[in-house]
């Protein structure tokens with residue numbers, strides 16, 4: 001993995017904070033935000049269609065009026081800090097290495113590829129990184145408010161207990177940042193609020209792990225600004241049900257470039273000409289940046305993988321903007 005420094009990521013947080021207008025969630029509904037900017041349609045224009053546009057009963061979308069600027073973060077004093085959460089309650093990706101013992105920041109080995117990569121990103125870009133697979137580390141909102149963003153790194157299934165669910169919701173409602181990577185989809189499948197946090201979308205199935213071409217849909221965002229319009233990568237290209245709604249689509253995969261096609265063997269026909277892989281939204285007071293990409297171990301290590309420098313830059317921009325250090329979801 002090649003790490004790139006991006007000068008545009010160093011943005012003034014004051015400008016962002018000043019631009020935020022706090023309104024009641026009762027005033028701004030998703031219905032009136034649904035037409036703002038580049039938002040996902042309720043269905044694709046070929047392949048699978050009519051994949052749902054659920055109502056999560058919260059303010060969400062690319063409009064910053066959904067953000068709660070309640071003064072819970074003071075980066076000028078505290079700096080920036082993120083928590084990487086990778087507890088798996090089901091299948092475990094190779095990029096996570098062996099399950100970690102309890103506590104905060106337990107010892108890592110080189111096998112913990114994704115955690116190591118995120119820690120290295122933080123060291124190179126001046127934000128602190130804590131990591132854990134201990135659900136009790138998420139059990140109170142006050143613990144989470146120490147972090148400018150929480151990164152769900154290929155968590156799976158029921159990774160949170162009831163106190164952690166409540167805590168995550170309170171954290172997001174208090175203006176917290178969420179970054180969901182790869183198997184953060186397919187996590188907490190039956191918790192609707194979390195599905196909304198993912199963009200009103202969730203994992204259905206995936207095709208083969210195979211090369212494909214990522215198409216950048218919006219280059220105004222810090223997570224895509226430095227990327228080529230099209231770049232090659234290798235991933236599983238998750239198929240989604242529901243289909244993301246009321247979000248800003250940042251990048252998609254060109255299904256015509258997938259040698260084995262998008263079909264995953266569970267009956268999903270793929271999304272045709274409209275297959276998002278990354279998007280962002282304000283959600284229930286907080287910020288959420290998510291990507292379905294990141295399957296390959298090589299994407300997180302120095303082992304060569306075509307396009308991994310773009311993938312890492314993409315993730316870095318997602319973290320920076322979810323933390324509120326760069327403008328979010330442009």
Ligand SMILES: [Zn+2]
Nearest residue numbers: 093182236295
């Ligand atoms: Zn995977």
